[in-house]
Amino acid sequence: MRRSAALLLPLFLAACGGGGGGTDRHTLVDSRDNYDPRSLDPALSTDVPTGRVVSYLFDGLTRFTPDAKVVPALATSWESSPDGSTYTFHLRRGVRFSDGTPFVARQVLASWERVLDPKVRGGRGWPLYPIRGAKEFADGKASAIDGLSAPNDSTIVVVLKEPFAIFPKLLAMPVAAIAPEHVPPDFGEHPVGTGPWRLVQWKHDDYLLFAPNPDWWGGAPKADSLQARIIAEPSTAVAEFQSGNVDVLQIPQGEIADWEEDAERRKLLASTPSLELVYVAINTTRGPLADVRVRQALNYAVDRNTIIRNLIAGRGEPAAGVIPPSLPGAEKTRIGYQFDTTRARQLLREAGYPNGIDVELWTSTNPIYVRVAETLQAYLRLSGIRVKLVQRESAAAREAARKGGTDLFIKDWYADYPDAENFLYPLLHSANKGVGGNVSFYANPRFDSLVTAARREPDEEKRVALYMEADRLAFRDAPMIFLWFYSELYAVQPWIGGFEPPVIFNGQPWTTVTIRTATPQKR
Amino acid sequence: MSAFIIRRLLLAIPTLVGVLVVAFLLLYVAPGDPVMAMVGERADEETIARLRAELRLDDPLPVQFGHYVAGIARGDLGRSYITNRPIERDIRERFPKTLQLAGAAMLLATVCGVTLGVLSARRPGGAIDRFGLALAYLGISFPVYWVGLLLILLFAVTLHWLPPSGFGGLRYLILPALALGMRSIAFLARMTRSAMLDSLGADYVRTARAKGLRERVVVVRHALRNALIPIITVLGLDFGAYLTGSILTETIFSWPGIGRYVVNAIARRDLPAIQGSVLFLSAVFVLVNLLTDVAYAKADPRVTYS
Numbered sequence: 001m002r003r004s005a006a007l008l009l010p011l012f013l014a015a016c017g018g019g020g021g022g023t024d025r026h027t028l029v030d031s032r033d034n035y036d037p038r039s040l041d042p043a044l045s046t047d048v049p050t051g052r053v054v055s056y057l058f059d060g061l062t063r064f065t066p067d068a069k070v071v072p073a074l075a076t077s078w079e080s081s082p083d084g085s086t087y088t089f090h091l092r093r094g095v096r097f098s099d100g101t102p103f104v105a106r107q108v109l110a111s112w113e114r115v116l117d118p119k120v121r122g123g124r125g126w127p128l129y130p131i132r133g134a135k136e137f138a139d140g141k142a143s144a145i146d147g148l149s150a151p152n153d154s155t156i157v158v159v160l161k162e163p164f165a166i167f168p169k170l171l172a173m174p175v176a177a178i179a180p181e182h183v184p185p186d187f188g189e190h191p192v193g194t195g196p197w198r199l200v201q202w203k204h205d206d207y208l209l210f211a212p213n214p215d216w217w218g219g220a221p222k223a224d225s226l227q228a229r230i231i232a233e234p235s236t237a238v239a240e241f242q243s244g245n246v247d248v249l250q251i252p253q254g255e256i257a258d259w260e261e262d263a264e265r266r267k268l269l270a271s272t273p274s275l276e277l278v279y280v281a282i283n284t285t286r287g288p289l290a291d292v293r294v295r296q297a298l299n300y301a302v303d304r305n306t307i308i309r310n311l312i313a314g315r316g317e318p319a320a321g322v323i324p325p326s327l328p329g330a331e332k333t334r335i336g337y338q339f340d341t342t343r344a345r346q347l348l349r350e351a352g353y354p355n356g357i358d359v360e361l362w363t364s365t366n367p368i369y370v371r372v373a374e375t376l377q378a379y380l381r382l383s384g385i386r387v388k389l390v391q392r393e394s395a396a397a398r399e400a401a402r403k404g405g406t407d408l409f410i411k412d413w414y415a416d417y418p419d420a421e422n423f424l425y426p427l428l429h430s431a432n433k434g435v436g437g438n439v440s441f442y443a444n445p446r447f448d449s450l451v452t453a454a455r456r457e458p459d460e461e462k463r464v465a466l467y468m469e470a471d472r473l474a475f476r477d478a479p480m481i482f483l484w485f486y487s488e489l490y491a492v493q494p495w496i497g498g499f500e501p502p503v504i505f506n507g508q509p510w511t512t513v514t515i516r517t518a519t520p521q522k523r
Numbered sequence: 524m525s526a527f528i529i530r531r532l533l534l535a536i537p538t539l540v541g542v543l544v545v546a547f548l549l550l551y552v553a554p555g556d557p558v559m560a561m562v563g564e565r566a567d568e569e570t571i572a573r574l575r576a577e578l579r580l581d582d583p584l585p586v587q588f589g590h591y592v593a594g595i596a597r598g599d600l601g602r603s604y605i606t607n608r609p610i611e612r613d614i615r616e617r618f619p620k621t622l623q624l625a626g627a628a629m630l631l632a633t634v635c636g637v638t639l640g641v642l643s644a645r646r647p648g649g650a651i652d653r654f655g656l657a658l659a660y661l662g663i664s665f666p667v668y669w670v671g672l673l674l675i676l677l678f679a680v681t682l683h684w685l686p687p688s689g690f691g692g693l694r695y696l697i698l699p700a701l702a703l704g705m706r707s708i709a710f711l712a713r714m715t716r717s718a719m720l721d722s723l724g725a726d727y728v729r730t731a732r733a734k735g736l737r738e739r740v741v742v743v744r745h746a747l748r749n750a751l752i753p754i755i756t757v758l759g760l761d762f763g764a765y766l767t768g769s770i771l772t773e774t775i776f777s778w779p780g781i782g783r784y785v786v787n788a789i790a791r792r793d794l795p796a797i798q799g800s801v802l803f804l805s806a807v808f809v810l811v812n813l814l815t816d817v818a819y820a821k822a823d824p825r826v827t828y829s
Binding site for chain 2: 399
């Protein structure tokens with residue numbers, strides 16, 4: 001389906017002239033979601049469309065700016081105890097939910113309890129697990145969250161299991177957003193929040209419509225309304241953009257060159273250093289892959305620069321480690337594994353595989369990853385690594401990798417919050433093997449202790465130094481084929497003002513975005 | 524006739540029970556765990572175990588099946604694992620939209636396809652016949668998503684006549700109905716043409732002409748009426764197919780119908796949603812087939828069911 005769409009793209013581009021000076025719409029229209037949100041209940045936000053909507057309708061104690069800074073939201077300030085294990089959040093006063101209920105500290109406790117409550121079936125408790133007793137509560141071993149208390153209506157005291165310096169960053173995740181104390185069973189359809197927008201209508205698989213919350217503490221949204229359309233097929237989203245019906249488009253990875261090479265289209269492009277790592281997880285417990293030399297050989301055997309240039313039109317930065325270059329902790333001067341088949345063969349020989357090895361490379365049906373996988377297969381062959389491609393529908397492929405059933409698995413990882421910890425810990429810490437995110441099944445006690453120490457370290461500078469050292473180790477141990485950090489490309493209509501592409505998926509609340517309408521308002 | 528209908532409806536019950544069993548078992552054989560899909564990218568074993576227990580996925584298969592069948596017997600299709608919404612409401616929201624699209628596609632197919640077929644048969648080898656042949660080739664061989672994208676490109680992006688995608692009034696319906704109905708138009712045109720050629724050469728047509736009837740009456744009342752059986756067959760089969768699986772068209776045109784619902788449910792391993800919609804769509808299919816059979820009898824008095 002995608003391939004024929006790509007064939008049509010030049011026609012699309014030829015067919016449309018540049019956008020005009022304005023639109024006849026008063027509604028901002030987003031086209032980024034390609035499936036219906038799971039629910040509008042923060043406690044159920046495990047997918048991107050849900051998380052985005054939650055960031056419109058609700059607030060957390062903190063929130064992300066488009067450029068991924070963590071700023072105060074329902075908490076105006078906070079301080080931590082010197083050892084970093086107790087946080088005191090001072091809550092914003094005078095905030096009301098869309099049903100008029102005033103926002104008070106009790107609702108924070110209730111919201112987080114709901115997230116962890118097994119009956120709610122959210123499935124994403126981990127951002128709150130650092131709180132003392134949260135895990136026990138979630139597992140049904142405690143009737144309350146021990147580390148959580150509200151001494152008065154505008155203060156929350158959080159005692160953590162152990163010091164965790166970046167905890168406030170996790171509170172900007174959609175799942176930690178604050179809902180009223182008592183929610184009806186159909187809350188997921190009829191949400192009540194304090195966020196910048198209010199839900200007007202949800203037409204499943206079609207669109208969600210929002211109206212501004214005039215009283216939002218951060219300043220009411222400037223536009224009249226916001227519509228999030230659900231467009232399943234990327235080529236259709238492109239056509240909607242070309243027709244001027246949507247304001248923001250996430251350009252499909254396979255079609256980047258067509259946009260960048262067109263003088264008119266180019267002007268509409270905007271991009272951001274995205275916190276997305278694309279890599280091939282190497283299962284470090286399977287056969288020859290347990291040998292670090294073999295894993296390094298895999299890294300030397302691949303010409304990532306050429307792949308980046310030809311398959312994603314140069315929109316990636318070659319990865320040499322797991323920390324994105326835009327985050328503190330990335331060692332920008334490090335030279336990654338360079339394409340060198342002689343070196344790869346030599347390493348394989350040293351490891352005792354002079355005749356090469358046979359491995360299976362798993363991929364989902366994502367068309368870009370299928371092409372990457374085919375290319376990797378050809379490269380690895382040059383160094384004597386014989387690859388069998390296994391293509392599965394994405395849920396099945398992911399599950400196989402989580403159960404340790406894949407040698408190599410091509411995948412990506414988007415940051416939930418802007419911190420190196422969000423890469424090092426889930427992807428490579430041995431506590432997260434399998435379902436936790438570490439599908440390399442990498443287990444290096446030295447790496448573990450560095451990351452654990454970093455999580456506990458309250459001093460930013462020392463923490464970053466620990467991240468760096470852990471990343472250096474991961475780079476050397478090569479529990480993955482490091483591919484690239486993808487930089488998302490957007491097209492924004494010329495009549496839109498103030499849209500900054502978000503680095504984190506829920507980092508753009510559209511409150512300062514304006515739409516220049518050609519025809520006067522008709523109401 | 525009514526006895527026939529009642530018998531067919533009763534026969535549908537074992538069919539649907541069979542569908543139920545197969546849909547239930549297939550999903551447990553197929554790879555992919557609903558809980559894994561629920562928790563997203565990062566989770567822990569305890570959460571997964573807890574959710575499995577909460578969803579009763581750890582019960583023995585016969586117990587789960589019994590539980591499910593008991594729900595169905597009460598008329599309850601259950602709730603989605605993922606969204607926690609009742610499946611029945613989801614289907615009720617989406618099926619009318621699919622029905623609308625399928626109906627429009629069938630209407631287009633009937634009007635355009637039959638007309639083209641009749642006109643083609645009137646002068647075999649003539650201009651209309653050759654045009655019809657070319658159209659049929661294209662309509663049958665082009666895949667629906669390609670036709671769909673071309674239609675969007677031409678009528679929406681270039682000419683700005685119609686919206687590229689979405690759900691709304693008639694304007695939103697035209698392109699997806701055309702894309703979906705294209706194959707049926709082509710197929711029906713060819714089908715009608717050959718059936719018409721047969722009947723136009725038949726003795727009763729010569730008799731009708733000899734009686735001095737006007738050509739229009741000869742063609743429509745005598746020849747077409749007799750050519751209806753194969754046309755109804757095609758219409759019935761296609762309608763059944765469109766009602767149950769216009770997934771590509773719905774995807775291309777962002778049409779919020781049942782096809783996309785099923786695909787999303789499968790991608791997320793939402794077992795109750797998949798089972799519920801498969802069961803519902805099977806019932807629809809059975810019903811459409813029954814209606815087709817009834818239409819045979821209406822079209823041709825020689826067809827009787829006893």
